[in-house]
Amino acid sequence: xxxxxxxxxxxxxxxxxxxxxxxxxxxxxxxxxxxxxxxxxxxxxxxxxxxxxxxxxxxxxxxxxxxxxxxxxxxxxxxxxxxxxxxxxxxxxxxxxxxxxxxxxxxxxxxxxxxxxxxxxxxxxxxxxxxxxxxxxxxxxxxxxxxxxxxxxxxxxxxxxxxxxxxxxxxxxxxxxxxxxxxxxxxxxxxxxxxxxxxxxxxxxxxxxxxxxxxxxxxxxxxxxxxxxxxxxxxxxxxxxxxxxx
Numbered sequence: 001x002x003x004x005x006x007x008x009x010x011x012x013x014x015x016x017x018x019x020x021x022x023x024x025x026x027x028x029x030x031x032x033x034x035x036x037x038x039x040x041x042x043x044x045x046x047x048x049x050x051x052x053x054x055x056x057x058x059x060x061x062x063x064x065x066x067x068x069x070x071x072x073x074x075x076x077x078x079x080x081x082x083x084x085x086x087x088x089x090x091x092x093x094x095x096x097x098x099x100x101x102x103x104x105x106x107x108x109x110x111x112x113x114x115x116x117x118x119x120x121x122x123x124x125x126x127x128x129x130x131x132x133x134x135x136x137x138x139x140x141x142x143x144x145x146x147x148x149x150x151x152x153x154x155x156x157x158x159x160x161x162x163x164x165x166x167x168x169x170x171x172x173x174x175x176x177x178x179x180x181x182x183x184x185x186x187x188x189x190x191x192x193x194x195x196x197x198x199x200x201x202x203x204x205x206x207x208x209x210x211x212x213x214x215x216x217x218x219x220x221x222x223x224x225x226x227x228x229x230x231x232x233x234x235x236x237x238x239x240x241x242x243x244x245x246x
Contacts (some may be wrong), residue, residue, distance in 0.1 A: 014222045022215045025196070029055045029216075032190040046179030049165045050128045054175065055090035062107045068094035071112065072103050088116055089124055091176035104172075116155075116174050125157040125167050128176045133161025140171065147180040147188065149200065 034036070042048070065083065072080070084183040085107060092107035104113040116124075118138055125135065137158040144152050148168050154177065155169040164182040169175065192201045195211045 012222075013152045014218055017100060022212050022219060025212050026216060026219075028193045032194040037188060039183065039187065044184055046163075046165065046181045046184060049161075049163055049181060050167055050176060050179045051130055052128065052176045055087060057085070057087035057092055058090055058108075059085075059092065062092050063094070063105075063110045065094070066180050067110055068096065068105045068107065070112070070197060072096050072098060073100040082175050088113070089120055097242070116171055120174065121157065121169055121171075122153045124169055124174045124176075128167060128169075129159065129165070131161045131163065131165055133159035133163075133165065136160040147185050149202075150180055152178065 016154060022236070048096055062085070068083070072078075077238060078099050080096060082097045084095055085092055093113050094105040094107050096103045096105065106113040118140070122135060122138060125138075131229070135157060137156075139156045139158075140153060141156050143155050144150065144154070145156070147166065148154060148156070150168075153171050155171055157167040157169060159167075161164040164185075166180040168178040168180070170177055192198055195201070195204050195206075196212065197203045197206055
């Protein structure tokens with residue numbers, strides 16, 4: 001009898017201490033999970049604000065492969081590893097990869113490709129955007145912002161709409177890489193709280209997440225045990241005492 005009494009006392013302490021350690025995180029798990037369950041992933045990704053499409057590449061009047069190779073830096077030890085024709089908002093670009101690195105050739109003009117300018121990025125953004133706002137700012141970023149965690153440089157086009165839409169467009173191809181809205185940024189913050197990755201927000205194997213999850217498991221199991229004890233065992237003991245008195 002004493003051993004059972006000690007067991008329930010120990011279980012109560014485990015439940016209290018586990019609740020003390022993880023109480024705030026449990027609230028954050030429930031709150032973030034509750035919030036994220038309200039929105040479809042398509043809306044979070046901003047599919048209602050912009051649509052991705054690929055401009056067909058223009059192949060007329062393209063310089064030959066030999067002409068493109070003639071513009072690549074040459075010496076006795078130079079080797080070409082690969083070459084292909086790619087699209088930059090529909091304009092053809094020869095991309096040559098060799099010992100001297102990657103060189104991009106304007107396949108229409110036969111000159112070193114200078115990249116996509118701001119005016120072209122604005123035009124591309126307008127072709128992707130399906131909202132009701134206007135372009136507020138266009139930036140060529142060398143440092144990735146918090147809502148874009150991929151390679152740089154990258155073009156960022158900011159709109160003045162209610163959704164606070166930002167389009168991220170590749171400086172090499174003009175392709176739409178990501179759409180970010182205020183909802184995405186709030187969702188991303190909630191996801192950070194949920195998985196407890198406060199830096200990169202994509203790692204679900206952090207040791208402190210495992211520790212808190214283990215404590216949460218102890219909290220839940222000990223709570224179930226205490227409920228069973230108090231609901232199904234205590235009434236029987238009270239009934240036994242009443243029988244003895246009578």
